[in-house]
Amino acid sequence: MEGQEKRELLLEGLSCAQCSAKIEAETNALEGVTARMNFATQTLQLEYPRAKNGEDVVEKVRKIALAHEPDLLIREKSPRQETTETFILEGLGCANCAMKMEDRIGRLSGIGSVSIDFATRKMKVTPSAGTLSRQTLEEMQGIITDLEPETKILSEESSLDERRQPEKDHSVRKDVLLILLSGFILLGASYVPMNETLKLGLFLLSYLLVGGEILLRAGRNLVRGQVFDENFLMSVATMGAFLVGEYPEGVAVMLFYQVGELFQHLAVERSRKSIGDLMDIRPDYANLLQGEEVRRVLPQEVRPGDLLMVKPGERIPLDGVILSGTSSADTSALTGESLPRDLAVGDEVLSGFINLQGVLRMKVEKPYGESTVTKILELVENAAGRKAPTENFITKFARYYTPAVVLSALAIAFLPPLLFPGAELSDWGYRALVFLVISCPCALVVSIPLSFFGGIGGASRQGILVKGSNYLEALAHLDQVVFDKTGTLTHGKFQVTQVVPAPHFSAEELLRIAAHVESQSNHPIAMSILKAYGQDVDPSKITAYEEIAGYGIRATLEEGEVLAGNHRFMVKESINMDDAKVLGTVVHLSVNGQYAGHLVIADEVKKDSAEAITQLKALGIRKTVMLTGDRRSVGEKVGELLGLDEIHTELLPGDKVMALEKLMEKSTADTPVAFVGDGINDAPVLARSHVGIAMGGLGSDAAIEAADVVIMSDEPLKVATAVKIARRTRRIVWQNIAFALGVKGLFLLLGALGFATMWEAVFADVGVTVLAVLNAMRAMNTKGL
Structure with a gap:
């Protein structure tokens, strides 16, 4: 905005969402x-x-922020801080761990945002x-290794070969072998007659085969102060089962937990692959002439200016212009x-x-990066950085949920034996262990982001780019949709379509004068x-x-x-005329x-405009x-049609901005207003609306920059499709939340009441996660919408 100064402050250590809202207010x-x-x-x-003293404003803001959170480190972000680096976390398999990584890396002194x-x-x-x-890179790797020892940081420029090493297949085979071996030993120890010492040894061996890695992770995390995670919960629960003499159950719970984790891993990988397939539009090579x-x-x-050959069946690798050949695409x-x-x-x-x-020959106009x-x-991959309110809620929920459950488990284990005569610690301790197994929030932490990302991927398959899950959620709540016309x-x-001269002018003369007047304008009219x-104009x-x-x-x-212009121009210049009652744009002319x-x-x-409004x-x-x-006459006829x-x-x-703001006066975050425009002339209105939707913006930098949603084709009906996809994604998200x-x-x-065993607890933990991930995958299917 003209006359305005913009600055951005980084509030390192900001951990209280409520304080954040108060600072903003x-x-x-x-x-x-x-x-x-x-x-x-x-x-x-x-x-x-700009008339204000910027340093004075920043100082006042510092005082406000420190009044709410005294330990904040507040500093200004400079323009060069906007450079974002992208890394691949090879081996990342735990959504809960990813959330913790994001939180801890974001607190490092060298990090602006992550x-x-x-x-x-x-x-x-x-x-x-x-x-x-x-040093910062080493600290980042240290945090990631703490939480997931096998996860590595790779730069995005790393070769595809490096990222596609068969580590995952090897890891899955290893897990399957350990699970099978542990299962056979468990069956032998349970049903083959032998002395108690040997039986206990076999139970321990079976337990360590599938649970040793989890025990090691829990121990490492405990030393580092990372107590409340799934490794800790499973370790405490299964070791507790051993302490109360339930050896087969302790082993079986760890065994079935690992089976569930394996299925969860396979479900997540399938979901990732499905999303990746939706985005498989990247060309692998170019035929350089x-x-x-x-x-x-x-x-x-x-490079721009290079000539390429594109054969039938090949994907066009870069943007350009056809020099020779005809085809269809x-x-x-x-x-x-x-x-x-x-x-x-x-x-x-x-x-x-x-x-x-x-066969086509083409000249390249833009480098690959553009x-x-x-x-x-x-756009699709960066969409994850703009999280929906539901995602932010789940992140905060998971942060407080697990500690609350652990404290509840402690209360279940120790309060009844202390308060009620006859209540045995072994019985209530077992109930507390079952309680712990159930408590992991993975089903929500994994499935919610996958649902939103699947919805965004599915929308892109329909030619609809959504810049973030926050905009996808806003689309689901739309209350008003405002359209540009042209x-x-x-x-x-x-x-x-018509040339209507006044008396004393001919149609040819009127068209010639109009052409000369308009010759220096690049407007479509x-x-x-x-x-x-149809003739040359003499400048x-x-x-x-x-x-x-x-x-x-x-x-x-x-x-x-x-003078050449609209009806208002003629009125403004006091030109006597009759207003033409026609459906179309009218250009009036006056001479002297x-x-x-x-x-x-x-x-x-457009043929689908009426259907778009109906839907x-x-x-x-x-x-x-x-x-x-x-x-007015043209606008009203189109609107009525x-x-x-x-x-x-x-x-x-x-x-247009003022008219939109008036429409938005009574709207809220729960009843957002969308503006649909062509993305070039309507950038200010697109930016001002709750959800800006650029129509026919494929290849238009102005559209992609200004809008929150870009419809890549030229079809208004896709606005209704976007709303349907958003609502379907929201339904899947809330199904998973309600189910989990x-x-x-x-x-x-x-x-807590003693009616559930650890077997049921494992289903309530891992089984629910697998089912929620499979349900999340439905968000990618947008056919028939």
Whole structure:
């Protein structure tokens, strides 16, 4: 915003969500200051008038923050801190551990912010000093090794071969062998007659085969102060079973826990693979033309201006223009369109299209890092950094849930024997152990992010890019949808359909004057007038030229002063005229103050616009609105044709923002307002809305930058599809929450009352997690929506 200063503060050590909200509220109460707190990244964004003393504002904010959390380290983030580095966490298999890694790494002094996406195993780190030092990298690896010893940090640039080593297959085989061996020994010790000492030895051997690694992890974590995790809970529960003489049950619980963990691992890996397959649009190679020679190279090696050959069946590797050849392309992976797109010389092509027929020669226009495929993949993969309120709730819930359950287990074990005569410590201790086995929150911590990520991946398969799970959740709650007209509900492809001269002017003369006046404008209406004129324009005949935003053009030609613009322009300049009652954009002209006539430029309504409005209303969207700069008669006719609830016409760019803000006055976070625009002219409105949706924004940097959701095709109906996907994802998320908490709550109660054994406890822990992950995978299936 003009006249505004922006600064960002890093509040290291911010750990209290309630304090965070109070700091934001009190900072917003400062005169002229707007504050936005991000509790997850510990950052506070400030915006205030440039006339204010910035240092004074920052000092006041420091005092506010320290009043709530005295131990905070507060410093300003510099522009160079915005460089984000991406790493692959090879071997990451524990969602709960990933959450702890994110928390602990975020507290390191050299880290500005960190986000770990369990689904893709990607860790995005923003250093607080521009670059990551070796010491910080070592500290990060130390934290990761503490929590998951086999997990390694790899840079994103590491070769695919390094990431695809057969470690996982080897690890799965090893786990299966240990489980089978432990199971045979358990059966032998349970059913083959032998002395008690040998039997105990076999039970211990069977236990250590499947539980030794868990015991070691629990011990290491205990030394480091990491008490409340699944390793600790399983170790205490199963060792407790041994202490009370339940040897077979102690071994069996650990054995079935490991079986459940194996199934959970396989389910998560399958889910990750399914999401990866949805995103499998990255080209593997490019056929580089060097003279008559064709050389296969990596797409990253190709530079703008290079020539490529694309054979039938191959994926177009980079964005460019066709120089020779004709074909058709499968664009479904990018746009969700089922019908192939015809390609000819001069057409633009985007990376990720699949060439279906002829051989194409093309010139590359953008480097690989700026190609459409790269932007799409970055958007989808970065979406995990913008977490939905539900995800943040689960993260906070898990932080307090496990300690609360452990304390409850201690109370169950020791209070009844102390308070009630006849209550035995062994009986209540066993109940407490069952209680502990049930308590791990993995089902929620694993399945919720996978559900949101699956929803985002499925949406991208439909040609809908959602920048974060927070926007996906907002889409599910939409209350009002506001549309731009031109280029959104209509094609935005103008054509002159009528030339209506006033007396004393001919149609040819009127079109010639209009073409000369519009010749220096790049507006689509001007292009349509020049196309209709069909002749060369002599620029020497234009001696003065002025564009007046929201009105039209004033120019001086050999005929004199010419005005060309809308009805308001004629009224403003006191030109006597009759308003044309037609469906289309009207350009009025006057010469030397005398009305000369008008041109009618038609803009066809898209074939799916009416269906989009109908479906949105069927989904329960309370109000659909159109904002347009077009004149009232045109806007009202389009609105009536489509069945819109409200139409606002003759709006200047700034008026659209004001109209949207008025619609948003009574809305809340639970009833968000979306704005759907073409992503180029509507950037301010897209940015101001709760959810900005850019229409037909494929390849448009302006659209991708300004919007929260980008519909890559040119179909308004995809707005309704996005809402359906969001609502389906939300249903799956809440199914998992209700299922996990319901089952765990039931078994916690049964365990405390003595009706549940450790066998049921293992199902309530691992079984629920496996089922929740399998349910989360449904979010990826968006067919039929």
